[in-house]
Amino acid sequence: MNDHSKPTLDDVARAAGVSTATVSRCLNSPDQVIAATRLRVMQAVETLGYTPDFGGRALASRRTNTVGAIIPTMDNAIFARGLQSFQETLSRFGKTLLVASSNYDPAREREQMEALAGRGADGLLLIGSARPDMSTDYLRRRGIPFVRAWNLGSGDGHFVGFDxxxxxxxxxxxxxxxxxxxxxxxxxxxxxxxxxxxxxxxxxxxxxxxxxxxxxxxxxxxxxxxxxxxxxxxxxxxxxxxxxxxxxxxxxxxxxxxxxxxxxxxxxxxxxxxxxxxxxxxxxxxxxxxxxxxxPHRRMGEAAAEMLIRLITKQPVETHVKIPTAIVERGTLGPPRD
Amino acid sequence: MNDHSKPTLDDVARAAGVSTATVSRCLNSPDQVIAATRLRVMQAVETLGYTPDFGGRALASRRTNTVGAIIPTMDNAIFARGLQSFQETLSRFGKTLLVASSNYDPAREREQMEALAGRGADGLLLIGSARPDMSTDYLRRRGIPFVRAWNLGSGDGHFVGFDxxxxxxxxxxxxxxxxxxxxxxxxxxxxxxxxxxxxxxxxxxxxxxxxxxxxxxxxxxxxxxxxxxxxxxxxxxxxxxxxxxxxxxxxxxxxxxxxxxxxxxxxxxxxxxxxxxxxxxxxxxxxxxxxxxxxPHRRMGEAAAEMLIRLITKQPVETHVKIPTAIVERGTLGPPRD
DNA sequence: CGTTGCAATGTAAGCGCTTACATGGTTTAA
DNA sequence: TTAAACCATGTAAGCGCTTACATTGCAACG
The missing domain is CATH 3.40.50.2300 (Response regulator)
Structure with a gap:
């Protein structure tokens, strides 16, 4: 508490008078720990202001519950809606979304892929399918599942989009x-x-x-x-x-x-x-x-999230999900003057 | 390459016939490695499709070059512009931005703080200053610098915003x-x-x-x-x-x-x-x-990034930066009818 | 009362990386 | 010719966590 560097599992364990394993269990599967101990540990966590280190955790457990999305730009509303429901659906499954943007630049997109892969993303959402094969090959080689959204590709892989x-x-x-x-x-x-x-x-x-x-x-x-x-x-x-x-x-x-x-x-x-x-x-x-x-952006976002989760958990999954579109006539289209 | 799990530093080292230390050096301070070796290592990296594991790296080096931002919502354009230039400025300094959104909910904001702290954020950008003291206390206790933007707080801490x-x-x-x-x-x-x-x-x-x-x-x-x-x-x-x-x-x-x-x-x-x-x-x-x-959203984003970086690198820094605003009269304001 | 079984907890081995320090080979100066 | 200095590289100790396995204590049973 007065120590100015961040507390570790070890600090908590010492403060609560238990082993690091017990603290870890308290945090990850509390029902394996008897109530009295759990209480003591939680109190120590609280007073020390402990937050688990994500890197350490990912390293040890080999899973991150993180998925990444790389969108062309955050600068307009086109992707906002769909992304929002993508994220909502994801969080219902206990996953965290990391968003990166590529500025419509394939090289930058590739960088972001590596950054997200390095951060342990369990899966990726990409927009569309126009990109160098190298990029998708990279993901396949690393065994990172990905779905492409906003359009319907014809080749291999998983898509949810519209025509x-x-x-x-x-x-x-x-x-x-x-x-x-x-x-x-x-x-x-x-x-x-x-x-x-x-x-x-x-x-x-x-x-x-x-x-x-x-x-x-x-x-x-x-x-x-x-x-x-x-x-x-x-x-x-x-x-x-x-x-x-x-x-x-x-x-x-x-x-x-x-x-x-x-x-x-x-x-x-x-x-x-x-x-x-x-x-x-x-x-x-x-x-x-x-x-x-x-x-239907919301629907597409949801469908993409579900697809990605099935992919990650290796459940059977459709490869091409088509979302219907509809013309909405309002005021800017009419017959020509002549 | 045919191994279906992701390659590690060790794999690269073995493929290139060097030690892991050398590979690490190739990646982080290439000039410490002689050209011939470097070439061999880089080739191995390439063919294996290796990407460093962020968690391992953060754990070992105790720095992440990541900063986080928690915004109320991505759902409208109000924060997009400022965030964009925040991010651009950050990346000029070699930092990566992680964005999270709180849905205007202080509890959710606090969760996101912990998530970003756990991911090793070197600093945080928050919007405004209306939040429970507990939240900022948490950051202080963990020694994570933060700046608040979009308004000008009166108390302690660092702000860049307007009146x-x-x-x-x-x-x-x-x-x-x-x-x-x-x-x-x-x-x-x-x-x-x-x-x-x-x-x-x-x-x-x-x-x-x-x-x-x-x-x-x-x-x-x-x-x-x-x-x-x-x-x-x-x-x-x-x-x-x-x-x-x-x-x-x-x-x-x-x-x-x-x-x-x-x-x-x-x-x-x-x-x-x-x-x-x-x-x-x-x-x-x-x-x-x-x-x-x-x-001036762009200017505010830049100023916030610069302030945060100075904070992280422990350089002297202003505490309250005020961005000027201006009235722009266009067509929706006129005299009342009567 | 001695076993057995089980639940709660501890022990310790890594996860993939960086880096202080050690090593050995080559150059330079005396 | 040899010691000093230097450079490229290797060795190995951890960073903070999870988890398989080991240990302990206690209840239940014959």
Whole structure:
């Protein structure tokens, strides 16, 4: 207590007049220790302000009850919701979540994998499947189970996600059904991001099926801030002929685009229609409310957690869990003016 | 490699034909090892897919280069920006950030403290200073330095933040200067949240100074989602006489309030003025753009990181760093109709 | 009353790493 | 030529914990 370095199991044992084994048992399986002893030990723990050292514990017991998640960015709401329920589900199973972010950079993601593996993560959650094989090989070699979420990979491994391509195509079909022929798209950066790439591919699929020429579907890739969306919108609106609709790779970009549209004095959807993807809270906050694709993030987070736990405990498990999506029509999509 | 359990230092040493000490040196102070040996070791590391075990390393070296942050919630953007620059600054100093969230619950915060302490955090970032003394005592007893951010405490310890009370008062003065006399407020939950409490106190200060009766400043506390803000707005607008301005404890609540105002067919600022606090990205995305208080989150994050590092390395350090705030007038504040 | 069995506790061997110290080989200076 | 100095590497002792196994004490049984 007056000693200024942190107390150890040994200190507690000495204070309580028992062996370190007994203290350890008190903490980990209290019913193996008789009540009187337990009380004495707990009191010692309390007065010394003892907290077990995680490193020592992990080293000795060879398990950590920790799982890691590596997300591209914490800087927007896209992953927040899903991660939250991932974490809630995990904690129902007594696991702790460690979150790291990769900034959409595969090299950084790999570093984070090593950091989490080194910290003893029992399993990992990754976003999407666009990454060097080296990275997943590393996890396989270390025997660390992982699930990939937010999209549906085709190969080996475990996925819980949705069909970004089909959902985007469906939305594009709806757009086309409104009579739009001069489409355009603000996609997320597609490199090393299969969600963005799939959404772009889906829109292209639908356009092609409707006989729309590539020239009538200009695509600009933009990073993940309002700013980026706004900038792309500016470029798109400067084109002639001007697109009558701007389909965005996610809601953040869409809101950025709306911002710019307003600055340009363009009414939505009369002058230009805009669509998003994800249906985050933001979508219902802007005026008019955003037409977008609803993705059940909470459900996906839960499913991912359950899958990962089954993997860790070596229970039988599905490899591909598909989460359904739905188009939510609100105020930013309407027929073109002409 | 074909062994399915993770490789250890020993495996690498054996593969490279050196001792574990040499491998360790290769990893931690490569210049102490001759190039030829180093190359051999690094190759072994590579082919085995070795990653040092953090627990073992921490145990042996008694340092972790890890700092922890406990934030109330990841669910909204209020802390994201500041945390991001906190983390960037930290990583410039070779430290890793572990983030935990407390859900605004002091007991949960305490648990997280213990979890992070157990994981060997060299220091901690906490938000605000409303928490049981027991919690900070615990950190002091373990000798773990911590800084509190987002507000300015008056007591002992280290703080980097801004004067929530003065800033809120200043904004309220501005509101009053526009001619408003029937104020109202949607505050964050003030219990165990000094930011929310201070902002409320600030508004009250200004109202009192202007001779506005308490009855003309109804206050509703709301949690931290759009929904909560909208609900509170509904209640406020149902009162008679109806307040001419709604000052919100943060931008998220303000945006929720705007949403409800719109549903009620109220024009802003003609029918009702609304103000926020924080100036997160969201504030410039709504229509009209939100009048709010700008808080330099990035700067605060940096300052907090620097302070914490000085604390950890036992360099001299200021105890109270005040970050300035500014009112940003945009479109949601105007004179009252009458 | 001597066994047996069991429950509570102690003993001690590591878990994977770092590092003080020991060792041996090579260079340098006298 | 030899001692001193130095460098690269090895040896081995722990860091704080868990846990298999050993020990103890006591109740229950024949």
């Amino acid at each position: 970004n391509r089909a959902a985007a195509a469906m939305l594009a079909e709806r757009v086309i059904a409104y009579g739009h022929r001069r489409l355009s798209m603000i996609a997320g950066v597609t490199q090393m991001n299969d969600r963005a790439a799939d959404r772009m591919a889906g829109v292209r699929d639908a356009a092609r099926a409707a006989g729309i020429a590539d020239a009538d579907l200009p695509v600009i890739e933009a990073a993940y801030t309002f700013e980026d969306g706004a900038r792309a919108m500016g470029e798109l609106m400067a084109r002639t002929p001007r697109p009558s609709v701007v389909m965005c790779g996610n809601d953040v970009l869409a809101v950025g685009a709306m911002q710019r549209a307003r600055e340009l004095g363009l009414a939505m959807p009369a002058d230009v229609s805009i669509t998003g993807f994800d249906d985050i809270d933001l979508a219902r906050v802007v005026t008019p409310e955003l037409t977008t694709v609803r993705v | 929530n009370r003065a800033a809120a008062a200043m904004l309220a003065e501005r509101v009053i200067a526009y001619g408003h006399r029937r104020l109202s407020m949607i505050a964050g939950v003030t219990q165990m949240n000094d930011r929310a409490a201070d902002r409320m106190a600030g508004v009250r200060d200004a109202a009192r100074a202007a001779g506005i009766a308490d009855a003309d400043l109804p206050v509703i506390e709301a949690a931290y989602t759009f929904e909560d803000g909208a609900r509170a707005m509904g209640e406020l607008m149902a009162r008679t006489p109806r307040p001419s301005v709604v000052m919100c404890g943060n931008d998220v609540l303000a945006v929720g309030a705007m949403q409800r105002a719109r549903e009620l067919g109220l024009a802003m600022p003609a029918d009702v003025s609304i103000t926020g606090f924080d100036d997160i990205d969201l504030a410039r995305v709504v229509t009209p753009e939100l009048t709010t208080v700008r808080v």
